[in-house]
Amino acid sequence: MQPQTQLLHQEHWPTTGFDSVQPGVFRASTVFFPDMAAWRQRDWLSKDRFIYGPHGTPTTFELEARIAHLEGAAHALLCASGLNAIALVHMALLRPGDEVVVPINVYPAHRALLTGELASWGIQVALYDPTDLSTLRIGEATRLVWVEAPCSITMEFPDVPAIAAAARQAGVLTALDNTWGAGVAFCPFDLGIDISAQALTKYANGAGDVVMGSVSVRDKSLYDALKRCSARFGLHVPAGEAEAVLRGLQSLAVRYAAHDRTGRLLARHLAGSGAVVEVLHPALPGACGHEFWQRDCRAAAGIFSVVFDAKYSQQDIDGFIDALQLFRIGFSWGGPVSLVLSYGRDVASLRPLAGELVRFSAGLEAPEDLLDDLSQALALLL
Numbered sequence: 001m002q003p004q005t006q007l008l009h010q011e012h013w014p015t016t017g018f019d020s021v022q023p024g025v026f027r028a029s030t031v032f033f034p035d036m037a038a039w040r041q042r043d044w045l046s047k048d049r050f051i052y053g054p055h056g057t058p059t060t061f062e063l064e065a066r067i068a069h070l071e072g073a074a075h076a077l078l079c080a081s082g083l084n085a086i087a088l089v090h091m092a093l094l095r096p097g098d099e100v101v102v103p104i105n106v107y108p109a110h111r112a113l114l115t116g117e118l119a120s121w122g123i124q125v126a127l128y129d130p131t132d133l134s135t136l137r138i139g140e141a142t143r144l145v146w147v148e149a150p151c152s153i154t155m156e157f158p159d160v161p162a163i164a165a166a167a168r169q170a171g172v173l174t175a176l177d178n179t180w181g182a183g184v185a186f187c188p189f190d191l192g193i194d195i196s197a198q199a200l201t202k203y204a205n206g207a208g209d210v211v212m213g214s215v216s217v218r219d220k221s222l223y224d225a226l227k228r229c230s231a232r233f234g235l236h237v238p239a240g241e242a243e244a245v246l247r248g249l250q251s252l253a254v255r256y257a258a259h260d261r262t263g264r265l266l267a268r269h270l271a272g273s274g275a276v277v278e279v280l281h282p283a284l285p286g287a288c289g290h291e292f293w294q295r296d297c298r299a300a301a302g303i304f305s306v307v308f309d310a311k312y313s314q315q316d317i318d319g320f321i322d323a324l325q326l327f328r329i330g331f332s333w334g335g336p337v338s339l340v341l342s343y344g345r346d347v348a349s350l351r352p353l354a355g356e357l358v359r360f361s362a363g364l365e366a367p368e369d370l371l372d373d374l375s376q377a378l379a380l381l382l
């Protein structure tokens with residue numbers, strides 16, 4: 001055999017007998033079948049064997065298994081981003097004429113999908129106020145109810161079991177955006193939710209350098225519907241990125257606890273600063289939905305918002321943010337570096353805000369350094 005051919009048909013080192021901390025990266029488009037009988041028996045919805053790279057490799061199956069385990073689900077499916085996970089749920093379950101019900105203050109990029117593509121495909125959107133469940137209307141055409149716990153930016157924590165029970169009674173599925181809880185703070189399925197979608201971009205990866213999402217379910221037929229839709233759209237996650245998230249997951253619990261501790265410390269510091277009139281953090285007493293957080297959660301993410309005193313203008317707040325040295329300005333959260341962003345007074349919210357809203361994401365810096373940084377920037381305002 002010529003070296004050229006030999007190089008292509010060389011046997012691999014056997015993977016059995018090698019044991020290490022990391023599961024390794026398996027990349028593939030083509031996956032070999034041992035014989036034609038195996039090829040004829042292929043089942044795209046089963047994970048018993050590998051069929052074609054985009055449908056899964058040992059690396060992506062491993063990550064899916066761990067995400068399912070983390071979330072208390074039976075099945076998980078990786079998606080290209082958190083938003084892609086949300087979109088997949090819609091595309092798999094909704095048809096023209098169907099209605100989806102979402103919180104008024106739904107994640108802004110999710111809202112854009114609803115008012116853009118989904119509306120143009122004839123899918124109706126109804127809104128509910130997650131702090132007043134008498135506004136939750138489930139009609140004849142309703143197929144899906146979305147829950148955010150808590151809502152992005154303004155952080156209201158809803159009564160998840162009550163929403164899930166109302167939908168279940170009407171025979172309607174519920175999906176929860178579990179990015180904040182990350183599978184650590186609470187188990188959506190134990191609260192009655194059918195589908196959990198999350199941005200692994202945030203805490204699961206935790207390094208601020210990967211974009212990925214997941215959809216988790218307990219029900220096999222729901223999994224099959226999601227998997228079919230994902231396959232028909234040709235959605236796929238690269239093995240190298242999946243491996244990065246596998247590494248991140250190993251430290252998720254300790255990172256989440258550290259983000260939580262620091263987040264609450266920063267929130268309390270800001271609450272007592274004299275510059276802030278409201279702290280929007282579900283774990284702090286007095287926050288909207290704090291009682292539901294306390295009943296249903298074991299922990300909180302390190303992300304929260306504050307409302308500054310009305311006397312501070314946008315310019316004042318921009319000056320405060322620019323004076324911060326350790327908190328960086330940028331989207332996303334859940335990474336090692338603390339972040340800050342101003343959303344102004346007109347954030348799609350359930351109620352008018354007294355002043356400028358600023359959102360903080362606690363990173364993994366030493367908490368005392370972050371407190372010092374906040375103090376020096378607040379001193380410019382006071």
Ligand SMILES: *Cc1c(COP(=O)(O)O)cnc(C)c1O
Nearest residue numbers: 081082083107177179199201212
């Ligand atoms: C970031 C985020 C998403 C979207 O995740 P991407 O990976 O950025 O697409 C969805 N929901 C919530 C609550 C988020 O914070």
